Amino acid sequence: MWRFRAPAFGARGGTLVENVARTKEPLMRTNFTVNGQPAGADVEPRVLLVDLLRDTLGLTGTKVGCDTGQCGSCVVHLNGLSVKSCAVLAVQADGARVTTIEGISESGELDDLQTAIRDAHGTQCGFCTPGMVLSLRELLSTNPDPNEAEIRTWLTGNLCRCTGYQSVVRAVLGMAEGAQQ
């Protein structure tokens, strides 16, 4: 797989040519299911899951922010658990079930969480939103009625640089209240 890339942030110095022209290892077949559909690709071991999802499979709802496992823009579900897909190699997902933001709602419409976030103006630039939704889906699956502290603690791994956390928290709190009424 070759594609144009800017020099790696924080990586050693060197030209673009050096960064893409290092020895390539043989491609490895990786098969898994994405959003319920079988998927697969031949990838180099060093390819990250997020890059396979976005660049090879075209699932660009998953974002790349920091690329160092801090920002949470790349959160997907791997076998039902939220993970940062920049911190997983594509080959490590062999045989796994992957769910991305494109597959979060079976109907293709916004689900209740997405609707609540939209209604509470919980999306600003929107870049962190897919990761927030995937992360919060896991919270709500284990704790359907979280309090504010639990929501905020849970979102430790999702950074919003618009600093729009309050609206997201309000959206989730509102969902729980709505469900009780």
Add this chain to the structure above:
Amino acid sequence: MSMIPDAFEYSAPASLTEAIKVLAAEPTSQPIAGGNGLLTQLKRGELTVTRLVDLRKLNELRGVGMNGAGRLRIGALTTLTDVLADPTVRAAHLPGALSDAISMTGDVQARNRATIGGTLATAAQGSDLSAALLALDATAEVVGPRGRRMAAVARLLDGSESLVGGELITAVELAPAEPGSAYLRVANRANLHALCGVAVTVALGADGGVTGCRIAVTGAMPYPQRLPGMEAGVIGTRPPVAMPPRNGLSFVNDQLASAEYRRQLTQVLAERAFAVAVARAHDS
């Protein structure tokens, strides 16, 4: 977005024996479990490997149980999320230093991937787990090309019994219960590691006096370690206790905090964690 700059080979052996064989045969290979730290190092070009040996298929290293000697045994590949959720751990160590430290480690997504063995083996500066396992006097089971050995976590972390080529931590063992223990920290808000974290375990006699105490610090000193001088100053006293100031110890001085600040944090956090541990000992 950065591709890992250097290519490498990848394999995921189906057995521990096979994994150790591959790691021992190829000294420039590295084992990968949760991968949170390792993949970041590879992306930044801080580490070059010829092969990653993924441990994800070694299911025999997952799960929590009791060993023959009645100690709690946590398989090295048990994720931090699974350790926290385990009924045996919850019964014996919630609340306690172990669950305090694990619930503060990274974020949900990191804990869903990170394993207890990998977190201990990499012992990142300011790793919360390091302090908790030291205060809980944990031991690690290590398996390598020359067989199996038990190593005190303290000796793994001070470098006197470090892992050598091809060796893997296969389990962490600790006391089945620790009624009076706690972990507190002040974190670096950017990477969530402890600028200073202190774990305390305390045992109280029938008269309320302190009969046993272990105190361990992470992040504040060059490597995670027990503070025997502070422990000795507490044993035999009756709470509440003012920790004796720690002079003559070497604290980390870097762009995040001065050595003096870390010394002060160690003092304050030790006193607070001690008080929480005593309260928990009374509640149990």
